[in-house]
Amino acid sequence: MNRYIINGGKPLHGEVVIGGAKNAALGIIAGAILTDEPVTIENLPDVSDINVLLDAIAGIGATVDRVDPHKVVICGKTISSVIVNSEVIQKIRASYYLLGALVGKKGRAQVAMPGGCDIGSRPIDQHLKGLRALGVQCDENEDENCIYASVSELHGNGIFLDVASVGATINIMLAAVLAKGTTTIENAAKEPHIVDVANFLNSMGARIKGAGTDVIRIFGVDSLKGTEYSIIPDQIEAGTFMCAVAAAKGDVVLKNVIPRHLEAISSKLEEIGVKVEEFESGTEVRIVSDENSRLGSSTVRTRVYPGFPTDMQPQITVVLMLGNGNSTVTENIFENRFRYVEELRKMGADIEVKDNKTAKIHGVEAVHGTKIDVPDLRAGAALTIAALSADGTTTLDWIDYIERGYEDFDGKLRGIGADITKETVNDEKP
Numbered sequence: 025m026n027r028y029i030i031n032g033g034k035p036l037h038g039e040v041v042i043g044g045a046k047n048a049a050l051g052i053i054a055g056a057i058l059t060d061e062p063v064t065i066e067n068l069p070d071v072s073d074i075n076v077l078l079d080a081i082a083g084i085g086a087t088v089d090r091v092d093p094h095k096v097v098i099c100g101k102t103i104s105s106v107i108v109n110s111e112v113i114q115k116i117r118a119s120y121y122l123l124g125a126l127v128g129k130k131g132r133a134q135v136a137m138p139g140g141c142d143i144g145s146r147p148i149d150q151h152l153k154g155l156r157a158l159g160v161q162c163d164e165n166e167d168e169n170c171i172y173a174s175v176s177e178l179h180g181n182g183i184f185l186d187v188a189s190v191g192a193t194i195n196i197m198l199a200a201v202l203a204k205g206t207t208t209i210e211n212a213a214k215e216p217h218i219v220d221v222a223n224f225l226n227s228m229g230a231r232i233k234g235a236g237t238d239v240i241r242i243f244g245v246d247s248l249k250g251t252e253y254s255i256i257p258d259q260i261e262a263g264t265f266m267c268a269v270a271a272a273k274g275d276v277v278l279k280n281v282i283p284r285h286l287e288a289i290s291s292k293l294e295e296i297g298v299k300v301e302e303f304e305s306g307t308e309v310r311i312v313s314d315e316n317s318r319l320g321s322s323t324v325r326t327r328v329y330p331g332f333p334t335d336m337q338p339q340i341t342v343v344l345m346l347g348n349g350n351s352t353v354t355e356n357i358f359e360n361r362f363r364y365v366e367e368l369r370k371m372g373a374d375i376e377v378k379d380n381k382t383a384k385i386h387g388v389e390a391v392h393g394t395k396i397d398v399p400d401l402r403a404g405a406a407l408t409i410a411a412l413s414a415d416g417t418t419t420l421d422w423i424d425y426i427e428r429g430y431e432d433f434d435g436k437l438r439g440i441g442a443d444i445t446k447e448t449v450n451d452e453k454p
């Protein structure tokens with residue numbers, strides 16, 4: 025188990041370089057095995073979820089050459105097995121992408137049921153509905169905790185998603201690119217990483233139109249070729265640093281960002297008094313949060329893109345916890361995403377959660393350091409922000425969750441003046 029020791033109350037100043045988008049990278053790595061030619065992926069985030077997925081594809085025989093922490097060359101030609109069910113892969117969410125990719129490539133897959141953060145029930149019925157519509161037989165085996173999928177020939181079809189699921193949209197794209205005929209996904213998710221995965225697959229010779237809108241059309245092709253592709257910057261890592269500066273105060277420039285992807289977050293922060301400045305370069309934003317004035321209050325509702333992202337809900341709650349006045353944060357995507365509030369209360373926050381859905385926040389002037397635990401990835405980032413803004417010292421246990429999705433989080437924070445150190449307590453992992 026790893027922990028952070030954070031001495032709060034230090035404003036943040038300087039520059040942070042944002043890494044590649046984890047959730048795009050997961051879909052892209054799975055997509056890379058669809059061709060027998062080498063695929064080079066750049067701007068890869070060096071985080072544990074990515075490393076687990078790379079190990080998983082190496083485990084079924086793909087060649088994985090990690091040229092450097094942010095660049096990998098993958099070749100799916102040597103894949104010899106379709107069974108992905110190790111203990112480690114069961115812990116990550118994106119194991120489900122190997123279902124779509126392996127049925128596309130081999131017509132068969134046996135993949136662990138997806139894990140990931142405990143933020144609600146997280147069904148995969150829409151993934152299975154989509155794959156079945158393409159002709160795939162999918163059977164869930166609870167005893168073996170895996171899904172068996174097989175198909176003799178994938179054929180395109182029309183699929184209407186009951187919910188605009190990010191995972192299901194990417195999974196169906198992965199299976200449909202090599203199907204016979206045309207697949208239409210209606211009520212598709214529109215998140216930036218959907219567009220990035222589609223652009224990546226198109227660079228391999230796929231024919232996907234409409235990614236980023238509600239309706240995606242995939243015209244099946246016979247084969248895909250190798251490519252070189254650079255992943256988009258991580259919207260959520262950038263948003264997390266924006267909230268860190270807002271809450272802990274200071275003046276920080278974020279480099280390697282796409283400001284358009286940050287608009288829902290920027291506009292909320294501006295509404296409560298944070299200055300968000302875009303530069304002409306189009307790849308940087310500057311965040312200024314005045315040390316001498318308190319931020320205001322707001323109402324936030326999580327929505328699918330371009331709405332306020334659920335993966336930023338804990339971080340904005342922490343910012344509003346210190347604002348002047350009463351705020352409300354409503355979670356509309358996941359059922360159980362407020363577990364971190366109990367930890368914030370230990371620090372002196374005044375927040376009440378109703379029906380696991382709405383947080384009523386009564387802004388306090390200050391919170392204090394104490395010993396708290398990380399319940400999941402984004403909550404962990406939010407609790408770190410709370411600790412940076414607190415008076416005194418916070419011990420934050422189980423930060424292994426944070427390392428699933430943030431590369432060198434403590435190092436990047438130290439680079440802008442935070443007093444944060446990491447300790448390894450023992451070898452256990454969440």
Ligand code: UD1
Nearest residue numbers: 047117118146147148149150151187189190191335357358
């Ligand atoms: C992905 C992201 C996660 C992010 C989420 C929403 C990855 C690895 N994870 O998760 O960080 O928080 O998108 O932006 O990319 N649903 C169903 N049936 C399904 C699939 C989803 O009912 O088959 C529901 C979910 O329970 C949830 C909602 O749809 O209420 C959104 O889930 P989804 O977009 O699929 O999230 P994930 O792909 O799990």
